[in-house]
Amino acid sequence: MKKLIPVLVVMLSVCNSYAIMAQGFSGPAIRKVVIDPGHGGHDPGALSPDRKLREKDINLSVAKHLGAEINKKYPDIKVIYTRTKDVAVDLDKRGTLATQEDADLFISIHVNSAKRTTSAPVGPETWVFGGDRSRRKDDSYDVVLKENEVIKFEENYKTKYEGFDPDNPQSMIVFNFQKDAIMRQSRILGSCIQKSLRRGPLPGSQKDRGMKEGGFVVLAYCSMPAVLVETGFLNSSADRKILSTENGRRNIARQLMLGFEEYMKTYVQQELSPANKETPQTQYRVQILSSKEALPKSHPTLKAFPDTRFVLCNDQIYKYKYTLGNFPNKEEAQQYCNKLRKSDFPDAFVIAVKDGKLVPAN
Numbered sequence: 001m002k003k004l005i006p007v008l009v010v011m012l013s014v015c016n017s018y019a020i021m022a023q024g025f026s027g028p029a030i031r032k033v034v035i036d037p038g039h040g041g042h043d044p045g046a047l048s049p050d051r052k053l054r055e056k057d058i059n060l061s062v063a064k065h066l067g068a069e070i071n072k073k074y075p076d077i078k079v080i081y082t083r084t085k086d087v088a089v090d091l092d093k094r095g096t097l098a099t100q101e102d103a104d105l106f107i108s109i110h111v112n113s114a115k116r117t118t119s120a121p122v123g124p125e126t127w128v129f130g131g132d133r134s135r136r137k138d139d140s141y142d143v144v145l146k147e148n149e150v151i152k153f154e155e156n157y158k159t160k161y162e163g164f165d166p167d168n169p170q171s172m173i174v175f176n177f178q179k180d181a182i183m184r185q186s187r188i189l190g191s192c193i194q195k196s197l198r199r200g201p202l203p204g205s206q207k208d209r210g211m212k213e214g215g216f217v218v219l220a221y222c223s224m225p226a227v228l229v230e231t232g233f234l235n236s237s238a239d240r241k242i243l244s245t246e247n248g249r250r251n252i253a254r255q256l257m258l259g260f261e262e263y264m265k266t267y268v269q270q271e272l273s274p275a276n277k278e279t280p281q282t283q284y285r286v287q288i289l290s291s292k293e294a295l296p297k298s299h300p301t302l303k304a305f306p307d308t309r310f311v312l313c314n315d316q317i318y319k320y321k322y323t324l325g326n327f328p329n330k331e332e333a334q335q336y337c338n339k340l341r342k343s344d345f346p347d348a349f350v351i352a353v354k355d356g357k358l359v360p361a362n
């Protein structure tokens with residue numbers, strides 16, 4: 001474990017800062033997405049029965065379509081790929097890249113396979129990092145083994161992943177860098193994506209193989225919400241029909257994009273609504289600044305005041321109203337506001353919020 005400690009400390013501190021932001025800073029501030037086309041280079045991933053279709057090629061194509069779909073609708077979101085060519089990338093480096101880039105989301109793209117060939121459609125699965133220790137040997141176990149297997153070909157894998165036995169995905173739990181807040185968001189992202197994939201284009205999608213948890217090395221190194229999608233099964237001729245065409249891959253990417261979009265919406269609701277649900281009456285907060293766009297996590301004010309939350313006012317140009325404090329009455333809020341005016345925010349003023357919306361502060 002010795003060699004891992006510095007990595008662990010870095011990862012934990014990244015997780016911590018993110019978790020604080022996630023709680024204090026609500027909103028769809030997704031600015032960077034890392035898309036990870038699984039496998040590559042000497043590692044083809046799953047193969048079709050005639051060995052002509054290779055998982056690594058499908059993954060890369062779906063990943064590029066997904067990036068294009070995201071940028072078509074959200075040109076401000078920066079899309080970063082872990083690979084854009086047919087090259088091998090170590091599993092730990094994929095997640096680490098996302099962490100170094102301070103990405104907000106990580107989506108790993110894969111294609112599944114099972115031993116027996118079938119003409120029946122099978123469909124997609126979405127995975128998040130986690131592990132049920134009671135489940136030792138079943139289909140899920142196989143998927144995790146297959147996706148982790150490649151580390152055996154990485155240089156120095158025994159030292160690099162010390163403490164991890166690739167034949168036992170449960171040992172991945174010792175690497176559990178992910179904070180609860182991140183895992184919670186990963187599950188929201190995973191269920192949004194799975195729900196969207198259920199609508200197509202794979203014929204077996206409606207059956208819904210669900211969102212699952214497993215000890216994936218690639219996800220363990222991510223310090224942001226992260227999912228691994230198995231878009232379909234290469235051993236199923238029905239799934240192959242979609243997976244083998246460029247159009248099919250684009251349609252899969254489109255569903256992934258819609259799932260991602262749903263996550264952004266859900267995320268706002270999840271982060272903004274709990275407080276409002278508990279307290280349906282008016283709350284008073286102190287507005288310290290407003291902005292046309294969501295501020296990045298690295299913004300000095302958000303860094304200095306991690307409890308900052310915003311109220312979204314879609315009908316205004318400066319629609320993000322950043323606030324501090326939350327009081328049941330205006331007097332307390334005003335006292336707090338006076339303090340803030342004397343220190344960091346001379347222009348601060350009290351606003352009233354009800355059901356997540358700005359209301360007159362009378």
Ligand SMILES: [Zn+2]
Nearest residue numbers: 038045110111
């Ligand atoms: Zn794979």
